[in-house]
Amino acid sequence: MKKQMAIFLSLVTAGSILLTGCGDQKGASSKSGDGDSEIKSVAFVTGALGDKSFADLAWAGVKKAGEDYGIEAKAVEYGSDKAKITPTLLDTAEAYDIVIFTGNEFVEALERCYQDYPNTKFIGFDIDPDYDLKMENVFAITYMQHQGEFLAGALAQRMSSTGTIGCVMGMESVGINDFLVGYIQGSTHANPNGKVASSYIGSFSDTTKAKELALVQVQQNRADVLHQVAGGAGLGVFSACQEKGIWGIGVDADQREFFVDSQPQIADTILTSMTKRNDTSLYKTIGETIKGETPYGTKVKWGVKEGIIVLAENDYYQKNVPQETRDYIDGLEGEIAAGELKVETAYGMEQSRLVQLRDGVKP
Numbered sequence: 001m002k003k004q005m006a007i008f009l010s011l012v013t014a015g016s017i018l019l020t021g022c023g024d025q026k027g028a029s030s031k032s033g034d035g036d037s038e039i040k041s042v043a044f045v046t047g048a049l050g051d052k053s054f055a056d057l058a059w060a061g062v063k064k065a066g067e068d069y070g071i072e073a074k075a076v077e078y079g080s081d082k083a084k085i086t087p088t089l090l091d092t093a094e095a096y097d098i099v100i101f102t103g104n105e106f107v108e109a110l111e112r113c114y115q116d117y118p119n120t121k122f123i124g125f126d127i128d129p130d131y132d133l134k135m136e137n138v139f140a141i142t143y144m145q146h147q148g149e150f151l152a153g154a155l156a157q158r159m160s161s162t163g164t165i166g167c168v169m170g171m172e173s174v175g176i177n178d179f180l181v182g183y184i185q186g187s188t189h190a191n192p193n194g195k196v197a198s199s200y201i202g203s204f205s206d207t208t209k210a211k212e213l214a215l216v217q218v219q220q221n222r223a224d225v226l227h228q229v230a231g232g233a234g235l236g237v238f239s240a241c242q243e244k245g246i247w248g249i250g251v252d253a254d255q256r257e258f259f260v261d262s263q264p265q266i267a268d269t270i271l272t273s274m275t276k277r278n279d280t281s282l283y284k285t286i287g288e289t290i291k292g293e294t295p296y297g298t299k300v301k302w303g304v305k306e307g308i309i310v311l312a313e314n315d316y317y318q319k320n321v322p323q324e325t326r327d328y329i330d331g332l333e334g335e336i337a338a339g340e341l342k343v344e345t346a347y348g349m350e351q352s353r354l355v356q357l358r359d360g361v362k363p
Contacts, residue, residue: 153186
């Protein structure tokens with residue numbers, strides 16, 4: 001039945017979805033009971049698993065929550081076709097007690113339908129901080145990634161021999177620029193005269209172009225520590241780091257951990273990663289939802305203070321980063337957590353200020 005519904009919905013045109021809303025789905029939920037005590041299943045809706053980063057880490061947290069709390073956990077992959085987002089969301093909301101998603105495209109689809117699923121709890125993570133949540137059965141998590149990027153930029157500059165570090169990003173957007181803004185501020189804090197080379201790939205999957213841009217930063221700009229903020233394309237950045245014998249910094253998940261068994265040569269280029277602990281935040285939220293403690297209808301901002309935005313301080317980091325530098329980064333982390341050190345964000349930032357930051361550190 002579930003598969004038949006998914007096929008039917010996938011045939012509905014985008015225009016008809018916009019016109020009719022979710023009327024056909026109203027009252028479709030077959031779940032019994034209205035309370036959190038009835039929760040027996042959770043689904044994570046994602047384009048695809050296997051990115052060895054953001055999606056995989058999120059699924060790890062959801063899967064562990066399913067195992068620990070004794071509920072069914074399922075990853076629902078819709079592929080690369082954005083037209084499938086709404087049908088997949090509706091189908092999943094009908095079948096599961098908790099539905100987890102990421103990105104504002106899901107939020108926009110859900111705004112038209114959330115009232116048709118009063119017994120379904122929706123958890124949206126990595127939601128834009130300026131989003132105004134008004135759905136009572138949705139809990140939204142915003143990550144203050146710019147704080148973690150400050151730490152990554154400071155570390156990269158401290159580990160650099162040339163004073164020039166690099167950042168290779170996917171597609172330019174406010175969210176991606178938020179990474180760059182924090183990274184530049186951290187670099188400048190650690191070395192006021194330091195430079196930051198930055199490039200946009202225009203894709204989150206083009207590993208070849210990612211590698212090309214990374215090599216340009218190394219060969220032309222003398223960057224000797226590269227940070228990737230490019231999803232799956234980031235493998236190309238690590239490949240360039242391996243080829244040139246320089247450090248790379250991962251993103252979202254502890255990427256060295258993902259590669260250490262399958263591609264150890266790549267893993268050995270990854271000094272650390274600026275992590276968004278999707279696993280921790282989702283595991284925590286699922287557990288608190290089951291206990292009836294999650295304040296649905298609200299949005300939270302989690303960052304360094306909450307231990308959700310952190311650098312991966314694994315054994316490799318401990319081994320290769322000098323104690324003095326580790327102490328320096330720990331000190332910055334403490335200042336950010338205490339509110340003593342403020343990091344600017346790209347959200348709400350004037351374009352002129354962004355250009356000033358970016359151009360001010362160009363090699």
